[in-house]
Amino acid sequence: MSTPEGDSYIVRVKAVVMTRDDSSGGWLPQEGGGLSRVGVCKVTYPEGNGRSGFLIHGERQKDKLVVLECFVKKDLVYTKANPTFHHWKVDNRKFGLTFQSPADARAFDRGVRKAIEDLIEGSTTSSSTLHNEAEVGDDDVFTVSASTFRSFSFQGRAEDGEKCHAASQKVALRAK
Numbered sequence: 001m002s003t004p005e006g007d008s009y010i011v012r013v014k015a016v017v018m019t020r021d022d023s024s025g026g027w028l029p030q031e032g033g034g035l036s037r038v039g040v041c042k043v044t045y046p047e048g049n050g051r052s053g054f055l056i057h058g059e060r061q062k063d064k065l066v067v068l069e070c071f072v073k074k075d076l077v078y079t080k081a082n083p084t085f086h087h088w089k090v091d092n093r094k095f096g097l098t099f100q101s102p103a104d105a106r107a108f109d110r111g112v113r114k115a116i117e118d119l120i121e122g123s124t125t126s127s128s129t130l131h132n133e134a135e136v137g138d139d140d141v142f143t144v145s146a147s148t149f150r151s152f153s154f155q156g157r158a159e160d161g162e163k164c165h166a167a168s169q170k171v172a173l174r175a176k
Contacts, residue, residue: 012038015036016097040132
């Protein structure tokens with residue numbers, strides 16, 4: 001899978017990527033922690049006849065390590081646990097984000113909800129624009145209108161696109 005380009009994102013924020021450790025009952029920083037740029041971006045499936053989807057992509061700032069790649073599904077359950085911590089579950093994996101501010105969390109929540117809405121409606125080319133606190137001066141939170149998307153492609157089966165995984169795990173995405 002290639003790295004998403006900057007303008008393929010509908011939202012990007014700074015956050016610490018977390019994973020749930022059910023054995024201890026707590027949340028742990030993914031790959032040792034550190035602040036990451038996390039966003040919801042549009043992806044195109046090469047064998048999907050133009051079919052598109054959305055990916056939650058996180059890259060740690062200090063070393064550019066991809067610490068999160070999570071494909072958004074129509075039935076993804078996204079929980080706002082508190083103003084600066086949100087989490088979700090896909091299959092049997094649980095992921096969370098500790099945001100730097102409530103504004104970042106609200107913007108990210110809107111981006112995830114927009115992606116789910118587009119998946120449900122069968123459209124990832126909606127012309128609507130998300131609005132957030134970036135318009136009133138928060139430079140660390142921004143959204144991009146769908147009209148400026150430039151999708152990136154990856155090799156993989158459609159069913160692989162419905163799995164969420166941490167980048168530290170080697171998950172083979174195979175072409176049909």
